[in-house]
Amino acid sequence: MAKLILSLEGSMIREVPLDKERITIGRKSSNDIQIENLAVSGEHACIVTILNDSFLEDLGSTNGTVVNGSPIKKHILQNNDVIEIGKYKLKYIAGGPAAGQGANEDFEKTMILRAPPKPPAAARPVNEPTAAPKPSTPPPTPRPVPPLVKPATPAPTAAPAPAPTPAKPVEAPLLAAVQILTGPSAGKELDLVKNLTTLGKPGLQVAVITRRPQGYFITHVEGAKFPVINGKMIDAQAQPLHDHDVVELAGVKMEFFIKK
Amino acid sequence: MSNMSHVIEIATATHPGMVRSHNEDSIAADAGLGLAVLADGMGGYNAGEVASGIAVAMVSSELKKALAAVNGALDTATAERLVGEHAMRANNAIFQAAQGQSQYSGMGTTLVVALWHDNALVVGHIGDSRLYRFRDGKLEQLTRDHSLLQEQIDSGLITKEQARHSQNKNLVTRAVGIDPEVEAEVHSYPVQIGDIYLLCSDGLNDMVTDEAMELTLASLQANLPLAAEQLVQQANDNGGRDNVSVILARVLKSFPARAGLVDRLKSWFR
Numbered sequence: 206m207a208k209l210i211l212s213l214e215g216s217m218i219r220e221v222p223l224d225k226e227r228i229t230i231g232r233k234s235s236n237d238i239q240i241e242n243l244a245v246s247g248e249h250a251c252i253v254t255i256l257n258d259s260f261l262e263d264l265g266s267t268n269g270t271v272v273n274g275s276p277i278k279k280h281i282l283q284n285n286d287v288i289e290i291g292k293y294k295l296k297y298i299a300g301g302p303a304a305g306q307g308a309n310e311d312f313e314k315t316m317i318l319r320a321p322p323k324p325p326a327a328a329r330p331v332n333e334p335t336a337a338p339k340p341s342t343p344p345p346t347p348r349p350v351p352p353l354v355k356p357a358t359p360a361p362t363a364a365p366a367p368a369p370t371p372a373k374p375v376e377a378p379l380l381a382a383v384q385i386l387t388g389p390s391a392g393k394e395l396d397l398v399k400n401l402t403t404l405g406k407p408g409l410q411v412a413v414i415t416r417r418p419q420g421y422f423i424t425h426v427e428g429a430k431f432p433v434i435n436g437k438m439i440d441a442q443a444q445p446l447h448d449h450d451v452v453e454l455a456g457v458k459m460e461f462f463i464k465k
Numbered sequence: 466m467s468n469m470s471h472v473i474e475i476a477t478a479t480h481p482g483m484v485r486s487h488n489e490d491s492i493a494a495d496a497g498l499g500l501a502v503l504a505d506g507m508g509g510y511n512a513g514e515v516a517s518g519i520a521v522a523m524v525s526s527e528l529k530k531a532l533a534a535v536n537g538a539l540d541t542a543t544a545e546r547l548v549g550e551h552a553m554r555a556n557n558a559i560f561q562a563a564q565g566q567s568q569y570s571g572m573g574t575t576l577v578v579a580l581w582h583d584n585a586l587v588v589g590h591i592g593d594s595r596l597y598r599f600r601d602g603k604l605e606q607l608t609r610d611h612s613l614l615q616e617q618i619d620s621g622l623i624t625k626e627q628a629r630h631s632q633n634k635n636l637v638t639r640a641v642g643i644d645p646e647v648e649a650e651v652h653s654y655p656v657q658i659g660d661i662y663l664l665c666s667d668g669l670n671d672m673v674t675d676e677a678m679e680l681t682l683a684s685l686q687a688n689l690p691l692a693a694e695q696l697v698q699q700a701n702d703n704g705g706r707d708n709v710s711v712i713l714a715r716v717l718k719s720f721p722a723r724a725g726l727v728d729r730l731k732s733w734f735r
Contacts, residue, residue, distance in 0.1 A: 253622075256613070257632035260622060281627045299632070315507045315593070315667065315707075317573055317643055318613055318636045400677060400699065403684045413684055415695065417702050427687035 207259055207282075207300035209252075211238065213293050223254045223300075230290060231264075244268050244291030252282070259297065261288060379463055381421050383414070386451070386458040396464070397421060410455040414446065421446040421461070428455070469499035472718040473581055476689035478697045482668055483705030489513030490666045490710040491521040491574075498529055499581035499720070501712045504641070505594050505666040508572030512563075516574040516642050519562065520555040524578055527551050539722060544582050545651045548589035552576055552641065552649035556591075559642025573640040576649070577608060577664050579714065583722035586656050589649040592637045595670060597678070598654070599661040599686075604679035607654065611639035634671060660716045661686060665696075668709030672700040682713075689713050 207223045221228070221238055228237040231249040240249075246266035253260045259282040263270040271289040272280050280286075284299035383404070385393045395402070397414055403426065405411040410428030414421055422443040425431045431438050433453040434446075446452075450461045475496045481488040489506040491514070502524050506517030531547050532539070539547075555576065563569045575592025588596050593610040609615055613636040617623050623631065641647060661682055669678070677699060685692035693711045700709040 255617070255633065256636065279623075281623055281630055283630060315505065315575070315635045315637060317507070317640045318638050399680065401680055401684045401695070407687065411687060413691075413695075415698075417698075424691060426685055426691060 207254065207257075208298050209238070209288075210296040210298065211240075211293060212296070218293075221295075223252060223259055226254060228252045228254070229264075230295075231266075238295075240290065240293050242291045242293065245293070249290055250288075257300070258282075259299075261297075266290075379420070379465060381416075381446070381448075381461060381463045383452070383459045383461050386460055388457045390457075404452075404459070405455040412452075412454050414461075415443070419445075423452065468497050469581060469720060470496040472716065472720045473499050474689055474715045474717055475501060476693040476713045477711065478690075478693040479710040480697045480701065480705070480708070482708050483701050485708055487511065487514060488708045489517055490668070490708040491517035492664075492710050492712055493521045493525040494712050494714070495525065495529070496714075498532060500525060500528060500532075501579045501662075501664055501714055502576070503594055503664045503666060503710055503712055504574045504576045505592070505668075505708065505710070506572065506574040507640070508563075508569065510568060512569045512572035513574070515562070515569055516559050516572040519559050520574045520576050520641050523555045523558055524551045524576070527554060528578075528580065539582055541583060541585050541587065541653050544580055544585075544587045545589075545653055548578050548580055548587050549649045549651045552578065552589050552591060553647065556641045556647045557645075560645055563642060571643070573643040575637060575666070576641045578649075579662060579664060579712075581656065581714070581716070581720065584656055584720055585653050586662065587651065587653045589651040591647060591649050592640050593667050595663075595665055595667075597663040597665070597675075599663060599679070599682045600657060600659070602679075602683055604663070604675055604682060606675070607652070608650070610637075611650070612637050634667075656716050658716055658719060661689070662712075662714045662716075663696075664710075664712040664714075666708060666710045668705070668707035669696060669700050669711055671707060672703040672705065672709070686715075689715055 209221045209223065211218045211221060229248060229251045230236055230238040230240065231247050232241060232245045233247045248264045249266040250261060250263050250270045261272065261280045261282055263278050268291060269276045272286050282297045286297040288295040288297065380396065380398065382394050382396045385391050397416055400416050402414045403411055404414065410430050411426040412423055412432045413426050414423050422445055423432060424443040425439065425441055431440065434444060434450055446461045448463045452459050452461060473496045475494045477492055477494050479488060479490055479492055492503045494501040502521045504517035504520040506513030508516055528547060528551050559572065563572050575594040577590040577594040577596055579596060580587045588607060590596065590608045591611060593612045595606060596608045597604050597606050613633050614628050614631055616638065618625060618628055639647060673696065678696060681692055681695050685695060693713050696711045697709050
């Protein structure tokens with residue numbers, strides 16, 4: 206379950222679990238988190254939690270609510286966000302899959318949320334799925350949502366090594382460009398910054414250079430003739446490009462080079 | 466029944482992704498019928514594959530029969546009804562199978578069906594598999610996910626930008642095979658020559674931004690199979706956390722229903 210750690214000037218005051226759909230923060234005693242400080246409005250802000258997401262909303266407070274240094278009206282909380290209200294700080298620690306990094310496994314598995322008011326729905330399946338995705342905590346649910354959540358594939362234990370890490374998008378490590386060597390635009394240079402750059406003459410001959418985590422590749426797109434690299438015609442497969450390769454396409458020669 | 470293969474060009478690609486060992490997506494496309502079906506299954510062991518497999522097989526084969534039975538005399542309203550009806554039948558079949566065999570208990574699947582007919586596209590969907598239209602260089606999402614996230618966006622709780630950071634991406638609010646009844650959301654759209662339609666499972670749109678998909682289609686539209694392959698490759702290059710499937714369909718020519726003219730003539734004399 207997600208929680209907030211309330212602190213003042215570096216010393217922790219208490220931990221507040223986000224165990225309700227809506228938790229209010231303010232000076233008045235009616236709040237779930239009461240902060241008795243004049244800089245805090247009577248009803249200052251609230252946090253609405255829906256399954257694994259918590260939303261912070263400023264309730265029109267006089268002095269505002271700040272997250273990670275920027276004032277916000279509404280904000281979807283991310284792990285380790287620091288909320289500042291007056292002199293007080295509330296650090297948000299995500300629960301659910303966002304907690305610990307090893308939790309990637311459960312990410313992205315499609316699950317079903319069944320709205321409960323299925324009015325005269327015929328008898329429920331006898332063997333209602335019992336497998337809950339994580340035994341840990343079905344977080345406090347908002348309006349509908351008794352957990353008809355089912356894991357999809359149980360992640361294969363067979364595949365040994367590289368499960369969790371390759372998850373985040375990887376930037377292509379280097380930047381390359383092509384320089385036109387022949388024809389009317391000789392000397393022109395084109396940085397290959399996009400994931401895909403098409404070259405050639407549409408209808409006649411076109412190739413695409415793709416920028417990938419492993420480097421740059423060239424693939425034939427259209428036309429009867431295929432691109433020629435360093436004097437050799439390529440086939441329909443993507444071909445890796447190396448520094449100073451010379452590409453010939455639609456009658457124009459160009460050099461591929463790494464810029465760093 | 467008219468053969469559509471000279472008016473619709475279709476390319477497909479599907480891949481288990483970089484993390485999963487199974488591919489629980491199923492796809493089918495028949496350019497001759499002007500039909501594309503994609504499903505993203507869920508459920509333990511291989512139940513997800515079974516569910517998506519049943520959905521795709523049933524919808525494509527049954528729709529084929531139904532289209533043959535009406536022999537081209539099909540108006541858009543009927544086409545919409547057929548798509549909705551066959552989604553419902555697939556639901557029934559999967560629900561029954563899940564009831565009957567404990568290893569399939571609780572399996573389900575998303576579904577998106579595209580049927581091109583009479584210069585129109587009929588789209589039915591359930592869950593978070595999508596259909597996009599690429600027209601005049603712009604990519605536009607035509608289906609709206611049946612997901613918690615989409616409901617939150619609709620209600621103004623979060624913006625589309627914030628949605629990217631949500632932990633609730635994978636919660637669908639409607640699926641095939643989970644309940645005894647389900648309703649597909651069915652719409653139809655007029656098509657234009659040159660349109661490219663993209664059907665995909667969330668393994669694509671969770672890993673690749675709409676902008677990147679648009680750029681890919683804009684750059685590679687001359688080579689549809691390559692474009693489909695590139696989209697899958699981008700999802701995998703970005704982490705490939707889920708199965709990823711893509712169907713691309715391009716409208717090559719106008720395809721008015723032949724019976725349409727006869728019907729219109731008849732209606733004048735009524």
